Amino acid sequence: MAKQEKGAVQLSEHAKKYDRQMRLWGAHGQQLLEEGKICMLGSNVAASEILKNCVLPAVGIFTIIDDADVSISDLGNNFFVTQDDVGKKRAEVVSEWLLEMNPDVSGSALIKNPSQLIADDISYFKQFNIVVSTQMYGDANRKLAAFCWQNEIPFLSVKVNGLMAMLRAQYPEICIMESHPSNDRTDLFIYPEQLKLFPELQAFIDSFDIDTTDVEKHAHLPCLAILGQFTQRYLKQHENKLPSTYKEQTEFKDKVSEMGNGENYMDAIHWASQCYLPPRIDREVQAVLKDEKALTIDAQSRDFWILVRGLNDFLANEGGGFLPCSTSIPDMTMDSKSYVALKAIYKTRAERDLKLIAGYVQKRLTSIGRAADSIASDLVERFVRNARSLKVVRTKSMAQEYENANADEYDELYMDMSAFEEKDDDEAEQPFKPLAVNWYWAFRAMEVFYDTEKRLPGDVDENVSGDVEKLVAIQTELYKTNKVPDDQSVVKECLEEMVRYGGAELHNMGAFVGGVASQTIMKVLLRQFYTYNHTYVFNGIHCDGQVIAL
Numbered sequence: 001m002a003k004q005e006k007g008a009v010q011l012s013e014h015a016k017k018y019d020r021q022m023r024l025w026g027a028h029g030q031q032l033l034e035e036g037k038i039c040m041l042g043s044n045v046a047a048s049e050i051l052k053n054c055v056l057p058a059v060g061i062f063t064i065i066d067d068a069d070v071s072i073s074d075l076g077n078n079f080f081v082t083q084d085d086v087g088k089k090r091a092e093v094v095s096e097w098l099l100e101m102n103p104d105v106s107g108s109a110l111i112k113n114p115s116q117l118i119a120d121d122i123s124y125f126k127q128f129n130i131v132v133s134t135q136m137y138g139d140a141n142r143k144l145a146a147f148c149w150q151n152e153i154p155f156l157s158v159k160v161n162g163l164m165a166m167l168r169a170q171y172p173e174i175c176i177m178e179s180h181p182s183n184d185r186t187d188l189f190i191y192p193e194q195l196k197l198f199p200e201l202q203a204f205i206d207s208f209d210i211d212t213t214d215v216e217k218h219a220h221l222p223c224l225a226i227l228g229q230f231t232q233r234y235l236k237q238h239e240n241k242l243p244s245t246y247k248e249q250t251e252f253k254d255k256v257s258e259m260g261n262g263e264n265y266m267d268a269i270h271w272a273s274q275c276y277l278p279p280r281i282d283r284e285v286q287a288v289l290k291d292e293k294a295l296t297i298d299a300q301s302r303d304f305w306i307l308v309r310g311l312n313d314f315l316a317n318e319g320g321g322f323l324p325c326s327t328s329i330p331d332m333t334m335d336s337k338s339y340v341a342l343k344a345i346y347k348t349r350a351e352r353d354l355k356l357i358a359g360y361v362q363k364r365l366t367s368i369g370r371a372a373d374s375i376a377s378d379l380v381e382r383f384v385r386n387a388r389s390l391k392v393v394r395t396k397s398m399a400q401e402y403e404n405a406n407a408d409e410y411d412e413l414y415m416d417m418s419a420f421e422e423k424d425d426d427e428a429e430q431p432f433k434p435l436a437v438n439w440y441w442a443f444r445a446m447e448v449f450y451d452t453e454k455r456l457p458g459d460v461d462e463n464v465s466g467d468v469e470k471l472v473a474i475q476t477e478l479y480k481t482n483k484v485p486d487d488q489s490v491v492k493e494c495l496e497e498m499v500r501y502g503g504a505e506l507h508n509m510g511a512f513v514g515g516v517a518s519q520t521i522m523k524v525l526l527r528q529f530y531t532y533n534h535t536y537v538f539n540g541i542h543c544d545g546q547v548i549a550l
Contacts (some may be wrong), residue, residue, distance in 0.1 A: 014104075021057050025178075028382065029526045030058070034104070036525040038062040039125055041114040041144075042134035043091040045505050046160050048080040048098075049514025050132065054521055055102050062098070062107045063128070065114050066091040077507040115140040122147050130154040130524055132517065135505070137450035145170055145398040154524045157398070158517050159443060161456075162501025163540030165513045166443045169520055169531050170395050175304035177383050178528040179284070179391040187279050187388070188271060189325060189349075190227055192235070192242070194279065197320050200345050205229060210259070218260060222334040222342065223267035230256055230268075231275040242276040249276060264333040279322055281388075288390045289315070299368045303375050306368075307383045308390070310361035314353065323387050324353035354384045395534035396549070405482040405550040413437040413548060414488055434494050436537045436546035441484075442494040443537070445475040458502035471495040482550075509540055 011019065015027075022030050036059045040047050043066040051062055070085045070093055078094075085093045091109035099107050110117075114133070117124060118140045125131050131148050133141055133156070141157060148155035154171040189195065195202045205228035212218050234252065235242070243249045253272045259265060281289070288294060293301065294308040301309075315321055327350045332339065358380050362372040396406075414437060449457050449471060457467035475490045516536065523529045538545040 017104075018058060025526050025528050028378075029178075029528055032527065033522065033525055034058050034060045036060045036130070036521075037128045038521060039128040039131045040064045040134070041132065041136060042066055043068060043094045043109075044135055045074075045078045045507055045510030046158050046513050046517070047132075047134040048078055048094050049510045050134070050158070050517045050521070051094075051098055051107075052080070052101065053514055053518030055098050055105050055107070057522065058102055058104045059522070059525065060106065062095075062105070063110060064091040064095050064107070065110045065112060065117060067111050067113045077505055077510060079507070118144050118147075125153065126151055128153065130156065130521055132156045132158065132521065134158045135160065135503070137447050137456065138454075139451060141447075142398055142402075149397040149399070155398075156517060156520055158513055159446075160505050160509050160513055161443070161446070161498055162504050162506065163509060164439055164442070164498065164501070165509055165538040165540070166440065167513065167517055167520070167532075167536045167538075168398065169534050169536075170398055171524065172394060172397075174393045174524060174527065174530070175302065176391045176393065176527055176530055177304070177386045177389070179389045180529050181282065181284075181389050183282070185282060185388040186328070186330060187323065187326060188224065188274050188329065189279075189322075189346075190224055190231070190271070190274050191277070191279055192231060192275070193320070194322055195228065197318075197322070198325070198349060200349065202228070204342060204345055219262045219264065220333070220335040220338070221260075221264055222338050223264050223271060223332055224342070226256065226259065226265065226268040227272060227275050230259070244276075249273070252276060262333070267332050281323060284391045285323075285388060288392050291392065297364060297368060299370060301368070303379065304383075306364055306375065307361055307380065309364050310357050311384070311387060313360035313364070314357045318356050319353070324357060324384055325349040326385070326388070350384075354381060357384050391530055393530050393533055401534070401550055407483050409548075409550055410485055410488075413550075414485065432493065433542055434491050434539075436539060436544070437548060438491040438494045439539055440535065440537050440548050440550075441475055441478060441490075442471075442498045444478055445471045445495065446498060448474045448478070456503035458499035460502075464499055467499045468492070468496050471499065506540075509538075512538065512540070 015022070018030055038051070038054060038059060038061070040051055040062060043064050047064065051064070054062065068090045070081045070088050070090045072086060074081050074090065075083060075086070080094045080097045081090065089109065089111050091111060095107050095109040099105065114136060122144070125144070125147065131144065131153055133144060136157065137159070145155050145157065149170060149172060152172050154169070154174070156170070157168040159166045189198050189201055205225045208221055208225035208229075210221055210226055210229050212221075243252045253269050256268050256272055257265065288308055289312055291308070293305045294312060297306055297309050314324065325346060327343070327347050329343065329346055358377070361375060361380060365374055366372050414435065416435060446457060449467070457471055458464050472490055472492055472495060475495065479488070479490065516538070520531045523531050532547045533549055535548045535550070536545055537548055
């Protein structure tokens, strides 16, 4: 990726081209992306926009499966076809235009009806890292979803109908080392119980005179020295007890504040809570550590779970229940010599923890009959470095969703928050706005309708009124089957709107869905960040969306 020449790092052309995105997910993430294989069923506007957003960052290979010809109607919503393409195979045309956008990507078109391929040769899909179906309804879509679930292939179903869209992500399990959490998980290792296990940091803290009258030295005292020594004094004065109540903790910070008013004391106030609150292991990380797959491993266990088992071994022994030391410490006010020394202390400790965890991992590998070095050292290092951002996401299968909806979600999904908004007496009455769950059931009703009629509702004007009534009957039955509360009635306005669209695909909706779906695909391929779980419904009329997990 880069080479050293005469003291300067020179990036390769590849690294220069993808530099900005590699700053987000690293060279290892870019490699995973470029090794990814996407199967796209359909070449419509949604499919084209999704693939465009995957081709630009250089996803490895894509295959478009479709037998449709470019029609006049495609010219109004799909920017990847032109008037000269009318009558040609749409999958080939779209593939050709996509490949022009990035020569680093490989792509092809398979001219075959997606439903027919599912019926004739469903094993074809085993070669892909993720399978995406667009505008597919009915049994074929569910059959493909079931096959992908059985073979642990991530599956994404995308449906657009006029100004409404629904995306369904399905995968048994995605193990994520780099979830990029939004909350701050910095651990400075200054909690008293941690310092007992970290003598090098304790020695650094004790090497400063926090009572110095030298103005320059006082202004450059490391906040860790201020906090560490103040906490020791506090414990002696309070029978070895840390502040536990809000009042006591506020007084603790106030006392620190009284010691000085420089930027280093502002740092000390900011990080003071780490002296009296035990280091918090985020609940998502706790769930990973306590997962049954982390507690019991065998020869079939994924590398991720073996690494978690090694981390658990460390926590139970040398770690004392604390996660390994991190070199990622924030900027703090102190002289440069002290900061360099502090960074070196954390680095040495982090290397020690890494070595210990790697040793436990090797022992666990040997115990299950695998070679001790069968997990690459750089993967172990990345895992340990990101121990505070581990996350595992599991979705329900589409079959589980349809057969056993999670009724516990109904109370929240059917809660109309607008009813709690304060309104003026003279405020005009707002137009009716269905809830996201109402649109979810409208899509579900369309699914059943397609199974019966082999077409989408409202496909021709003559069918509109009759199709609405059929959808009402279908959704009424769905409500009974899925135990929707009796006080929730079918919202006919949603069904009328779905019929009015008649399966129409608008470019602006395709473009929006293209952004959401392509992010989902890349998160799956990168094994970084994390997707919604499991259904996302977007209402283009009011420009809002919601995740629904039934």
